[in-house]
Amino acid sequence: MNIGLLLYIPYRDLENRIMAAVTGAGFDVTLAQARVLQRIGPDGTRLTELAEAAQVTKQTAGFLVDQLEKLGYVERVPDPTDGRARLVRVTEKAKGATPVAEAEIARIEAEWEQHIGKRRMAQLREALEKLGEITDPYR
Known part of the structure; x- marks a missing residue:
């Protein structure tokens, strides 16, 4: 499997779970x-x-x-x-969704850390931040 797909699959899951949390909290x-x-x-x-x-x-x-x-x-x-x-x-109505999304992100990151370990999660974050230096046009 190529690296792009390996990056996309967890992102898609994260995005779907955030959307479920946000819409579940009443944000349409x-x-x-x-x-x-x-x-x-x-x-x-x-x-x-x-x-x-x-x-x-x-x-x-x-x-x-x-x-x-x-x-x-x-x-x-x-x-x-x-x-x-x-x-x-x-x-302000839209800003109300931010804490819902942030709480879901924290749950997901904790779950991922539980699965791959604290050290690997830190390495993953560090590697992705480093890649962002050359891939993020809005940085």
Whole structure:
């Protein structure tokens, strides 16, 4: 099995479990919406930047943001650096999902550490952080 697939399988499981926890807590979002939502910066993000970060077209990102706005998870506000542009910002409602997601991530990481051991988990984290230095365009 190639390394990409070996990385993807646990990520997919983590993502599915986080989504189950978030939707189980009453946050009505789809996976596609969540992928856009999690890429919004603390001060807001322009739609074009969201599309690029989520690796979707600007039209798809716009559609997902429209849905999230109707659900009350995001708002569009003027960009203070450019009067013609708008930023997408998360609302307090969306921020309420963060502790749910973080708690699930902590449970998953504890489970993985239990399975592979503390030393290997630390090595895995260190190796992935090192790889992030050359693979993460948003670093």
